[in-house]
Amino acid sequence: MFLKNGNRYCREIAHGIFSITLPLPGDKPGPVNVYLFVGKNNVTLLDTGTARAFGALKRAVADLGLALADIDRIVLTHSHVDHYGSAAKIARESGELLDIAANFRNPVSIATGIGVSRKTMADFLALMGVPPAMRNIMRVLSVVFSALGDTCEVTTILREGDIVPMGDYDCMVVETPGHTRDSICLYHEPTGMLFSGDHVLPHITPNAFVMLEDGEVLPMRMSQKEFYSSIDKVRSLSPRIIYPAHGRVIEDFEAVARMYEESYRQRDELIISILENNKSQTVYAIAGRLFPKLNMARLPLEIFLAVSEVYTHLQLLKERGAVETEISGGTLLVKAC
The missing domain is CATH 3.60.15.10 (Ribonuclease Z/Hydroxyacylglutathione hydrolase-like)
Structure with missing residues (x-):
């Protein structure tokens, strides 16, 4: 009521x-x-x-x-x-x-x-391949959130x-x-x-x-x-x-849980399809293709969410043997196995 x-x-x-x-x-x-x-x-x-x-x-x-x-x-x-x-x-x-x-x-x-130091956050974004100019913009987020x-x-x-x-x-x-x-x-x-x-x-x-x-x-x-x-x-x-x-x-919790599980399965499949050319890609590049509607130059928060989503999927794909990763030149590179 x-x-x-x-x-x-x-x-x-x-x-x-x-x-x-x-x-x-x-x-x-x-x-x-x-x-x-x-x-x-x-x-x-x-x-x-x-x-x-x-x-x-x-x-x-x-x-x-x-x-x-x-x-x-x-x-x-x-x-x-x-x-x-x-x-x-x-x-x-x-x-x-x-x-x-x-x-x-x-x-x-x-x-x-903030849960971790700003250096830890900056180092993670650099490893994900986020361009330096975008990382500088994303630092502003800490100021924005402090006002909330x-x-x-x-x-x-x-x-x-x-x-x-x-x-x-x-x-x-x-x-x-x-x-x-x-x-x-x-x-x-x-x-x-x-x-x-x-x-x-x-x-x-x-x-x-x-x-x-x-x-x-x-x-x-x-x-x-x-x-x-x-x-x-x-x-x-x-x-x-x-x-x-x-x-x-x-x-109806089960209906919601099924929605989550189907969304997760579809996103996994999309990430694998993005990597099918067998070329190494950065997490940032994969995120840009997985979420093409994002304006990668204007939405710093959404970029972090997209990079976070891709990385956490890749963790499990690597555990399953579907992808492999290496750090080269300070950037994490990913390719399909």
Whole structure:
């Protein structure tokens, strides 16, 4: 049901649980759904939206007859700025007793707003064959993203199987790495409700971001493999209904999972076809052919997403013996086996 005041961006999805839709620039993944759990002894906010959406969040909470200072706990599904961006502002209004809980194994990722050093990111882009001029443009992204979120400290580290009181609901933490290394879902077994963050989305396949680590020449963790293992973990729960961080409510998880798997298969086939000439290519060049509608000179964020997507596919293709790679002249070159 929607609120009586007609606010179509805030609705009660279950007793004491309110879905609040907040603006996010760009068409995809679309506006952010955050969830406010209002109980007798506990008020918990699941994700926060960006800092720029703080005013909209504050108004929505006020429409419920509450103030941000009434929030006892913030739970973050992962360390992307559209999910933690307003946490620091809420903390300033709530006071020092506010608990910020997340699965960040390295809490510095939210304290600084970046998961790895800028050098690690720059070195990775160079290895992928991204031209120097484009890498310089992409450095601006860190400035852009800094405007979308204020950094803050995580006070409680969540782990697999932890039970988190959220309003009147005791929700279980389900670690679902893939989209990020620290992604989690929250599952309420008695009702079959799963709050999926960005791990399960109804309208697009979540990007399995490359998992960069300071000190590694190339990322070793396989984001795509972890993502689909996490999909199998959600499948084992048999959720009745899924409330994602973007898009509509999901009532048929299997249909969404099949969409992901088919999309992955098709993308694998396209990458192999691009490499059929048996000539070595850079990851950046493959990405340009795989996503021809991207303007490779104007969309630095989309370029990173495309390069990340191709690299994480290549990791598994190499594991299967379908491609081989070598580093030559500071660039990773790929060809079909």
